Amino acid sequence: MRRKIPSTAALVAFESAARHQSFTKAAEELALTQSAVCRQIAALEAFLGVELFRRTRRGVRLTEEGLSYGRRIAAQLDAVERDTLAVMGQQGSTSLELAVVPTFATQWLLPRLKDFQRLHPEVTVNLTNRTRPFLFADTEFDAALYFGDADWPGTAADFLMRENPVPVCSPELIAPQYTLNAREIAALPLLQQTTRPYAWRQWFGSLGLQIEGDMRGPRYELFSMLAQAAMHGMGVALIPPLLIQRELAEGRLIVPLQHAYLSDKAYYLIVPERKAESAALRAFRDWLLEQAQAYRREHGLE
Template identity: 45%
Template sequence: MNVPRKFLPSISSLRALEALDRLGSASAAAEELALTQGAVSRQLQTLERQLGMALVQRDQKRLMLTSEAQDYAAEIRQALNQIVQSTLRLQAAPLAGTLNLAILPAFGMRWLMPRLPEFSRLHPDVTINMSTRLEPFNFGSELFDAAIHFGDASWPGTDSLLLKHEQLLPVCAPQLLAGRLISEPKEILKLPLLHIQTRTMAWRDWFGQHGVATSGDLSGTIYDQFATITQAALHGLGVALMPDYLVEQDLATGRLVALHPEPVETEGAYYLVWPERKSTAPALKKFRRWLAGKAQPEDPLPR
């Protein structure tokens, strides 16, 4: 990457700018950076000369950033944090295999977590760092080695492993029914419906698969995560269309009841997705080979 030097200021100058913006005073910035206030001021002057613009308002001995410099510092802060995280990962990698994994919160908690102790026993040399992400993202801007996500595995520049198809059940708390029996899918339309933000067409598709015509919008409250919609269903706020693996325990204990005897498979599925350029990473290869044995149709672990 051949970039003119004026667009790549020194890390020292950028750290001085970021610290002054965050801490609000040159003395606090100097203390954090183990410099004198004069050195901080000189770093900022160097940056101003390099960029060809004023960044600091100097009022006697007080230094304040211009509004433009404050916006610049906020963006630089993200870049500096990314450098720190990348350095930590690089330093940790020779000591043990490290896998940085993005997961969906509900699937990660209920499906992946119960299986991970086995992986840890088989591969104690691999450390898995996990962060939750609800939506697909760009691997170029997020420093993950792989992600477990729902969809059709159509991310560009990636490979994937199918883990599990999603099967949905309509469920609600027993008290919502008040003794009423639901014998046909169309009768569910008389009850309040709960919607999940990431599956906006789920109810319409489910009714369509059961020959129930729906017109207009299906009203009801919307939730952004399965954890919250599950709680809404448990407290009798409505009927939720839930993945079967998420409600098995609540159905077994009677906290929820199923309003249809069989789950219905959806078009989407859960996949392990990784960038093609990371395919040969040792930690990812170990995790991928192990996870392949847990993927559909092999799924022996009770949930």
């Protein structure tokens, strides 16, 4: 069946004209004549049966339909360009597309990834942030580094490590003290992590405490946001040490009470069943599991 898709040239001309709100500037950008841009857009309007621009004495303005269509077309053209550049950049190599939870990927995976590249120079690993589950069938991802449980239909999950969060804050927040007990911590603003809403309740519970208001406080989706808020004295955050090693080493964050608890959820490598036979993915999986096992052993997380 023939697809109902207008010409790419017309879409490119329209996207440029919509972005600039000018046929003249679009023509300059695309190295075309203004009349050529006008013809492309007129052909697109005829194809759609919709007026995309309103012509006035002062120039052109997008109609409501043109504004809506322009936003969607811009996103689609960006995606086509990214995919094209990715194919051009492979040049015979194999690439892996990984969805990753951002702070874990930045602080733990990336410092180690050079070792994988040394062992497998033929494999390019691309990382994209995803903090929540998704359907692999709707994406181009080969695997995901995910925090949660292993119950992800149609996939195989490999355990990497559990989290061991500790309370951290700016030294100025509690100066001149350097340590606090759990109830003193509970009296401070508790910074919350969006994807771990019960973290403080679990941490206090591991000390045998029930604290009223343990789920109150500003919420942040990323640990990097939590760390920044804590460093700016906005409160106390629960963060796994592996994600803030530099901040702790430099004294920008301190641990007022050395008590951690092992979370009931964990980091996993999630691989869809349809990708299980990929040689590049198997090599990455084997390397990643070795790295995670070494880290667990070194930090007593076995």
